Amino acid sequence: MVNTIRWEHGDDHVVLLTLDHPGRSANVMNGEFGASLTATVDRLEAERDQIAGVIITSAKKTFFAGGDLEALLRLTPADAEASEAETRLLKDTVRRLETLGRPVVAAINGSALGGGLELALGCHHRIVLDNPSIEIGFPEVTLGLLPGCGGVVRSVRLLGVVDALTNWLLRGQRRRPQDALAHGLVDEIAADAAGMMDAARAWIAANPDAAQPYDRKGYRIPGGTPSTPALAAQLPAMPALLRKQLKGAPYPAPRNILAAAVEGAQVDLDTAFTIEGRYFTELATGQIAKNMIKALFFDVQAAGSRDVGAGHPPLRRVAVIGAGMMGAAIAYVCARAGMEVVLKDVTLVGALRGRDYSVGLLDKAVARGTCTLDERDEILARIQATEDLTDLAGVDLAIEAVFEDPALKHKVYAEIEQVAPDALIASNTSTLPITLLAEGVSKPEEFVGLHFFSPVDKMPLVEVIRGERTNEATLQRALGLARRMRKTPIVVNDSRGFFTSRVIGTFTNEGVAMLAEGIPAATIEQASSQAGYPAPVLALMDELTLTLPRKIRQETAAATVAAGGTWQPHAADAVIDRMIDDHGRPGRSGGAGFYDYRDGRRVGLWPGLRGTFGGTNLDTPFEDLKERLLFIEAVESVRCLDEGVLTSVVDANVGSILGIGYPAWTGGVLQYVNQYEGGLPGFVARARVLAERYGDRFDPPRLLVAMAERGERFE
Incomplete structure (x- = not known):
């Protein structure tokens, strides 16, 4: 058996469990993990008298990546009974962990999404590293699933039906550590890894009789159960609101999440786990979840991980010609990705107006707490608004975003080549053939289509269009740009209108x-x-x-x-x-x-x-x-x-x-x-x-x- 959990028993009698699946870049909730967790909990129970507490952390960049999606893709309705039994065994094991009679702390040193957050909720206390790259949440609904290892049940019991549904379950929000703390599923933030471990040990020492709140006598679910008058009055509106949001579209996961949350809040914990498991199994063995998992995880991953090759110099300085809505937005995402940007328009007023687009987006980011004032100023400092063509000298790439007129675009290309003869040239056209536009450049092999989608700062896709003479090096550099912008690229051959x-x-x-x-x-x-x-x-x-x-x-x-x-x-x-x-x-x-x-x-x-x-x-x-x-x-x-x-x-x-x-x-x-x-x-x-x-x-x-x-x- 492959052991995915390392055991260290310290001198202070605290057991450190490190999640470390051999040969994998991330820990996943598969059969090997289930067997390892069962063996680990068996040992914890056997050695309980020599244990003061337990800390669970990870050896990977992420804390825990969640379910094994490859295995989920293989499930069919014929596997429903076996799948439900396997999930139930895992839930029972986590339940044994949280009723061990010893304090258990999750030291979350990387993202905990889906099954990772479910495992953390099976601990009595959750401490997260204060790292802006860490995400906490239940994204299952975005893949046509629901949290099937106790996530629905525990979040409802800890937060209440309405809070759990609206802030965690129904929209699949991914929260940064501070935001997760504010929304109640994280208990503490640590500045660094050493501080996180110190805090975990301190909490164990201070809480030797730790138990889950819902396991203590007299505990009530925040906001009450569906029989509580205030919640009972509120609940009938929730299916209607959900139906309004879905507009009748065939997305069963939100419906199942709502049903599992409401039904589970009316019964004992064990029965609630059974209800959650049945709703999960219905989704996991159905076709819609398979469609969404394949497209939104595996296909997106495949498109985003294209080999962009080596030996191509990075794009450091980019010109965007045309400071209208699209040009201004392209300039923003380039600057946000760390590139110096020259944003040119026919007038300085127009160019400055385009730069103001970035100002507005960054001010909103500062207000939301997703960007600091220093970061805002650094990004804005990378955008030079200009009407002067000579400011394009020395750019590595020029992205044209002017009106859909071949003659105008050809004029722009000629101007670019006058001052930046070595730059790659790309067009953001949405329909005009790249091969036709390439007639206006002296090096059509270094011309490519980069079709962005509005709003550029939010839409994750860029369509890379290869003209008849676009060479491989140009294509690779275009893909490298998409990766640097953290966008998912697709590559299509030239045609009027391309693909999208x-x-x-x-x-x-x-x-x-x-x-x-x-x-x-x-x-x-x-x-x-x-x-x-x-x-x-x-x-x-x-x-x-x-x-x-x-x-x-x-x-x-x-x-x-x-x-x-x-x-x-x-x-x-x-x-x-x-x-x-x-x-x-x-x-x-x-x-x-x-x-x-x-x-x-x-x-x-x-x-x-x-x-x-x-x-x-x-x-x-x-x-x-x-x-x-x-x-x-x-x-x-x-x-x-x-x-x-x-x-x-x-x-x-x-x-x-x-x-x-x-x-x-x-x-x-x-x-x-x-x-x-x-x-x-x-x-x-x-x-x-x-x-x-x-x-x-x-x-x-x-x-x-x-x-x-x-x-x-x-x-």
């Missing part, structure tokens, strides 16, 4: 086409919400502005015809044209779109939509509306893969979720195809039904049909 813009365009067009069919706007919005999209489709169109897709459409049509092809109008085109030309409603930035706005805030769907486009079509099945949105993006993604725009399934899944809001419960556009009922053959059959009903844009691509016939999956 091309695919999200099919989503917005489909929603607008439904309006043209006379489907009520409110029904369209509800369908997109219930499908799991973070923003309803017509609301998203307003945010993007209706003029942008029209401009893209006109440019694409012209390019298609110029290349000898035939342009096929989409049913959405006429709707967008009428909104702009007949009604003067270009979107949110223009003060009116599919929605009405007051003082810049959305107040409701424009009542004129019904008179303009109908809204009496109530015959289209609601399930069809949801699946049309999901299918059209998946089908277009397969086309991107077939055409070589996408080169990996991982990039498709990660890019669709992190970049364009494809519902996370699906696991991404291609995983949605994999997991559809009946697999790829089932998806192909349903796509053909949708094509027959709504148009040949749903016809399954040849690649998809061939893979379905061969019994393959997107891997």
Whole structure:
């Protein structure tokens, strides 16, 4: 048996248990850990009379990484009984630890997320190192799971139902040490490792009869149980609020967490553990958790850990040309990553306004306590606002973020090359082909697309676009930049719209086409919400502005015809044209779109939509509306893969979720195809039904049909 816990019995009779799984970079809650913990607790019980207390700490960078996600991916409904029994055995062992009759302290010297926090909650006292890189929390809900090793039960008993749900469980918050202390699941902060151990031993000496609060006679759950009148009056609103937040999307984990918390608070501890275990097992053996774990953990990890190669000099000085919303935000993330930034605009006033964007973000960070005043000033000092082209001299990289006009961009590239001939040049264009833009530079092999997503400081994705002549060294340096910014990169080959813009365009067009069919706007919005999209489709169109897709459409049509092809109008085109030309409603930035706005805030769907486009079509099945949105993006993604725009399934899944809001419960556009009922053959059959009903844009691509016939999956 592999032992994952080291034992040291000190002269003061305090046993130091060090979590140290051999051969792993992190400690995980797997079978080897379970066996080691059982053996360790057996020994603690056998030697209890010679033990004054116990300290649990870690030999890894993290305290404890949580459950073994690889093992969870393999679970099926047939494994439910065995999985529940295994989880119950682990919970029973932790329960034996907390009822040992000796004080047990968790000395948390690294992040404790999920199972790590659950293990810490099984201790009587929790001390955390005051390190801003440490995170404490229950992120399980973000992977379609719930804390299954007592996390729900113990957090509810320590904090109360409402506090535990809102501040720890339902949103998967990750808290820094001071924040975790303020929110009640950490008891003490230590300045350094030695101080943490001294504090742990001091607490053991001062609390020889330590026990969990809920094991002491007369203890009451803070806020009461569901039968307490005040809580009983509050609880009925919680499912309604949760439903409002989820908007009908198929995310079972929050529902199960709420149920486990409320039901568990009404019964004894042992029964509460059983309830929690059953709700966990339902999620762990289901498909949605597998989709989310694969995409949001393994696929994101794979995309973010690309080998960026060695020997490339680091990017120290970056120019951002265009200080509008995107340029200003790109300058901020570059400066935050430690690079010197020259932010250039046509006027100094515009450049300074762009720099003020960073000032606003940093001031908010200081107010939240996530940034010190000194750090704020250091970051701002790295951003030089200028209108003077000569200030670009000596930059390693120039990122262009000007208007989507090839002629303007070519002019900018020529100016860059005048003063910084050795700089890599990148464009933040969201749709224009990189190969077309590269015609404006003297070294197209050192030209690349870097498509950021708004808001840049929050969106974790960057789409790296390789033009026809972009060389490997340039691509590697672009990936290195993404890593330095702590963003997840996907790599795609050149095409108009690349991957993300091309695919999200099919989503917005489909929603607008439904309006043209006379489907009520409110029904369209509800369908997109219930499908799991973070923003309803017509609301998203307003945010993007209706003029942008029209401009893209006109440019694409012209390019298609110029290349000898035939342009096929989409049913959405006429709707967008009428909104702009007949009604003067270009979107949110223009003060009116599919929605009405007051003082810049959305107040409701424009009542004129019904008179303009109908809204009496109530015959289209609601399930069809949801699946049309999901299918059209998946089908277009397969086309991107077939055409070589996408080169990996991982990039498709990660890019669709992190970049364009494809519902996370699906696991991404291609995983949605994999997991559809009946697999790829089932998806192909349903796509053909949708094509027959709504148009040949749903016809399954040849690649998809061939893979379905061969019994393959997107891997």
